[in-house]
Ligand SMILES: Nc1ncnc2c1ncn2[C@@H]1O[C@H](COP(=O)(O)OP(=O)(O)OP(=O)(O)O)[C@@H](O)[C@H]1O
């Protein structure tokens with residue numbers, strides 16, 4: 001018999017000793033690698049599924065918004081055709097242009113959210129990331145009569161995977177909206193903390209708050225207190241678990257403060273990076289890379 005590598009694997013409960021030869025050990029190593037690969041792929045798929053479910057939450061309000069935009073375009077086009085004065089035509093063109101620009105902002109937000117960049121990270125302007133997401137949720141908040149405020153201090157940049165961080169923001173904003181009654185206020189804060197070298201984004205609501213017995217579980221996978229609604233949709237309990245994974249993989253932190261009956265604030269912190277340098281075009285300065 002040739003050389004035999006011995007490997008002892010103890011099965012903790014029964015205290016069995018397993019003896020393996022080198023071939024068996026190789027097989028086990030290969031199997032282990034395959035399982036790790038499968039796990040990575042499954043995590044990626046779960047992330048995509050969660051992303052689709054959070055944007056699905058907004059699908060109806062975004063479709064309505066596009067309908068409103070089209071109605072504006074059609075009505076002002078008709079008005080411009082009927083009234084041949086310069087004044088009326090200018091007004092019609094202005095309205096059509098504004099409606100078109102609004103539609104383009106929404107599709108830009110959607111594309112930036114939907115774009116998958118694998119794990120690629122680059123320096124991003126936090127304000128731009130937040131703006132692209134707010135364009136998507138604006139209508140949904142309006143439908144639920146939630147006021148949205150944005151409070152910006154400084155102009156932080158962080159090295160992030162834009163689409164993943166936007167998924168985090170969308171999850172936090174949807175949670176916040178679901179916790180509030182009509183008349184609530186959502187505040188998104190951005191702070192450049194140069195002392196701690198952190199970019200800070202907070203999502204604060206004036207909703208129900210989180211009970212003490214629930215609080216320790218909210219970042220656990222599949223933990224949800226949301227019951228199934230009329231369309232058969234409840235919470236999957238994956239939103240915050242995903243937020244935590246994404247932020248920690250970015251070497252950041254996520255923290256929650258809450259008060260029953262007053263509301264909840266989630267704060268994420270990401271390491272600051274320098275603003276990307278500007279390259280000089282023929283006669284204008286444009287950023288080397290754009291968020292999105
Ligand atoms: N802003 C908030 N206010 C009050 N409770 C919250 C807030 N955010 C999260 N929670 C609580 O944390 C739980 C877990 O949140 P998470 O986003 O992980 O799952 P979910 O929202 O229930 O489901 P999903 O995100 O899949 O729709 C929620 O069910 C809710 O009880």
Ligand SMILES: [Mg+2]
Nearest residue numbers: 171175239240
């Ligand atoms: Mg959620």
